[in-house]
Amino acid sequence: MFNIDINSNKTLYISIYESIKNNIEENKMIPDEKLPSKRSLAESLNVSTVTVQNAYNQLLAEGYIYSKEKIGYFVSNIDFYFNNTRKxxxxxxxxxxxxxxxxxxxxxNSINTKLFPFSTWSKLMRQVISENYDLLLDKLPNAGLWDLRVAICQYIKKYKDINVNPNNIIIGSGTEHLYGQIVKLLGRDKIYAIEDPGYQKIYKIYKSEHTNIIHIPVDDFGMRTDFLYSSNLNGKSIDYIHITPSHQYPTGIVMPITRRSELLKWANESNSRYIIEDDYDSEFRYTGRTIPPIKSIDNNDKVIYINTFSNTISPSLRISYMILPDKLVKLYEKKLSFYSCTVTSFEQYTLARFISQSYYSRxxxxxxxxxxxxxxxxxxxxxxxxxxxxxxxxxxxxxxxxxxxxxxxxxxxxxxxxxxxxxxxxxxxxxxxxxxxxxxxxxxxxxxxxxxxxxxxxxxxxxxxx
Known part of the structure; x- marks a missing residue:
């Protein structure tokens, strides 16, 4: 049923691809119909299996067929396809x-939840239940499980060049929760600067906390430092800036080292200034090395670093963390230590093992x-x-x-x-x-x-x- 013109100027795999594609579009092959195996089709057409595989790969990429592992290839339902002339x-x-x-x-901004390592996670959960059952019902430290904070420290030292004490880490149920904790820690009467355009949830959370907000324009290098110096609200200058330098949302800008240095310079000019670095999407860089966070070059302890496991493991795993400068750790203990940790001990024990046993990095x-x-x-x-x-x-x-x-x-x-x-x-x-x-x-x-x-x-x- 596949008409292949071996004398055509087209490569063989393109001819096979077009023949199958035409049969599917003309309803000569019905949805969910099984295609011949690569070997049998190659033998019948007197071509190599690699040629057939290339044709199948192209059809697969364009959605004309789909595959079932260890079973074969099947025709997709393409009733929703249409051509240029259709109204x-x-x-x-x-x-x-x-x-x-x-x-x-x-x-x-969702992720592919099919990539979640269920078998590994469930194995670690069973280990936690069998080995830590006597600890699972104990009250957690307000900053989070010590084992998890140690595991995070080891990971970010190796992969992000951040050297920090576990005492500086606060575990929370999602970045939204941590944003609110930061406002409670630093004060609602301060001036917070956010990126424009920027992630709307950040703005909504700061607004719901009744903070003073200034929007700072973003150029091709990230938040503009000249506006940090010239902007004010009722005569008061900016105290804190919230930025996403690793992959700015929504522009996609990766902030270069020159702009990162300029922002650190701004923060270092006053004892009361801090940078809130939201390391959004930092794990997913596809060319070259991962860009080190600003926190890794922060020599004067001026950066509050925030990251989450929701983008890398699962959105339903509401575990995030922030790293506080030493000065703010003491302030946190004084002002917010009465808050209970918002993440269950079961999840924290499991995640600690997932990280420390290198499953997370893999x-x-x-x-x-x-x-x-x-x-x-x-x-x-x-x-x-x-x-x-x-x-x-x-x-x-x-x-x-x-x-x-x-x-x-x-x-x-x-x-x-x-x-x-x-x-x-x-x-x-x-x-x-x-x-x-x-x-x-x-x-x-x-x-x-x-x-x-x-x-x-x-x-x-x-x-x-x-």
Whole structure:
């Protein structure tokens, strides 16, 4: 059933790929139908198994087929595919009539939960129950389990070049909780500066804590230091800055060492100034070495460092930590030591083992490799698609999101509403800015929780709405 022209100028694997693709599009092959094995198809076509594998890989990448481990390859359900000549209304009616409306969310910074190492985690949980059962019901120190704080210290010393005492670490149930703790520690009457455009949850938390907030513009290198000196609120200058230098959200900027040094210089000019470094997405850098945190070059103890395990292990594992300067540790003990630790001892004991026994570092390496391959495939799909001349991709070498410029005469709100009609949720740079003038049609693409082949659907929808 596969018509291969061996005299064609096309490579053999492309000819096989196109033949199978045409059969699928013409409904000659039905959804969930099993394809021939690589060996049997290679023998029948008198080609190598590598040639067939390359054809299958291309079909797999484009979503025409899917694989089941140790079983084989099967035809995908591509009823939602459509060509350039089909009208938007026809596509929408087709999807709606079959109750197959696509629901894809590019605005949500999710992760691929299938990568969670369940077997390892469950093994460690059993170990904790059998070996630490007598400790699981004990009251925890307010700063968190000592074993976990030691494990974190060992990890960040090795992988982030941060040398810190476990006494300086505070464990909390998510970064949101720690932001609130920082405000309680430093005071609501102080001036907090945040990035603009920036992560909206940071702004909402500071606002809910009734703090004084100043938005500082972000340029190609991160938060602008000139605005730190010139900005004030009711005549009062900025006390603290909250930044995401490793992979700024939403722009994707990785702050260079020159800007990091400028921010440290600003903080060192006053005893009361501090930098709150949110090391968001720092584990996922795909080219070169991971950029060391500002904390690693902080010689005067001016940085409050925050990180989370939600992005690297699971969003449901609400465990984050912050590293306080020595001076603030004493203040924390004085002002906030009455707070109980908000993370269960069971989870902390399990995570401590997960880190100290090197499962965490191996998990990070595995995730980094998979996300890099997925990102490369997504970029390839986008740049070789029918809308390639209408998009431009930026900042795709690190982190779990990238930004994409869409060439359209519509404004961001119209694009967003039109995309929602087809089940596609988009977010744009302009949504994250309070005062800065952002260029229109800069889309934030959170790709980590989305399989690469889904971007074929996204391309079709974008082609309609642009």
């Amino acid at each position: 938007a209304s026809d596509f929408f009616n087709k999807v709606a009539s079959k109750d197959e409306k696509i629901n894809i969310d590019l605005s949500k 998990h990070i390496r595995r995730m980094r490799k998979i996300y890099k391959n997925n990102l490369d495939e997504i970029v390839r799909i986008l740049e070789s698609s029918k809308i390639s001349n209408k998009i431009k991709i930026y900042k795709e070498k690190s982190g779990l999101h990238f930004v994409m410029k869409i060439k359209s005469k519509k404004n961001d709100l119209c694009l967003k509403k039109d995309a929602e009609k087809y089940g596609l949720n988009l977010s744009f740079l302009s949504e994250y800015s309070k005062f800065s003038q952002c260029e229109n049609s800069i889309c934030i693409v959170n790709y980590a929780g989305i399989e690469p082949h889904i971007f074929n659907n996204i391309i079709d929808i974008l082609d309609i709405i642009m």
